[in-house]
Amino acid sequence: MEFPNFVICGHCGTLNRSAIQMRGNYGNMLIADNFQGCNACGKMFALPAGIFSSAKAATLALAAVENPIEQIAALTAALKKISESEAPNSQSVQSALQASGLIQAEAVAATAPVSPRDKRIWAASLLAAISYAWESLPAGALSWMELFSKIHEAWGQ
Numbered sequence: 001m002e003f004p005n006f007v008i009c010g011h012c013g014t015l016n017r018s019a020i021q022m023r024g025n026y027g028n029m030l031i032a033d034n035f036q037g038c039n040a041c042g043k044m045f046a047l048p049a050g051i052f053s054s055a056k057a058a059t060l061a062l063a064a065v066e067n068p069i070e071q072i073a074a075l076t077a078a079l080k081k082i083s084e085s086e087a088p089n090s091q092s093v094q095s096a097l098q099a100s101g102l103i104q105a106e107a108v109a110a111t112a113p114v115s116p117r118d119k120r121i122w123a124a125s126l127l128a129a130i131s132y133a134w135e136s137l138p139a140g141a142l143s144w145m146e147l148f149s150k151i152h153e154a155w156g157q
């Protein structure tokens, strides 16, 4: 498994530095039932390993095809819509992503977790990862690939 160096609050969607920082080699280790407090809303949230794997798979699918950087606005709008919907299902996730005009919409939708609650957290995680990368990129040096390599660097790649 891969353990992320930053985690997303399941209550407000804010990006937090993970309370657990992994260094060096680790394998066959079970990390379960871990919680940390959110920097923004103060609530305790679970560190949901399954959602990180699927959020990471989504960013890998997004990084597979170069898009104009302007496409990010449509993508983040679609993710916002998914994270705010009452009970997103596979169909609504796929339609929202397809409506954003993204070539890899279907591949990204396929990485979403099963339950509606996890789909919302998944979309919020992607949204937070994209805003994090956007803010940490030097101005004027923006490209689709740079944005996603920044995210993968933060995932601990």
Ligand SMILES: [Zn+2]
Residues within 6 Å of the ligand: 009, 010, 011, 012, 013, 014, 038, 039, 040, 041, 042, 043
């Ligand atoms: Zn929070």
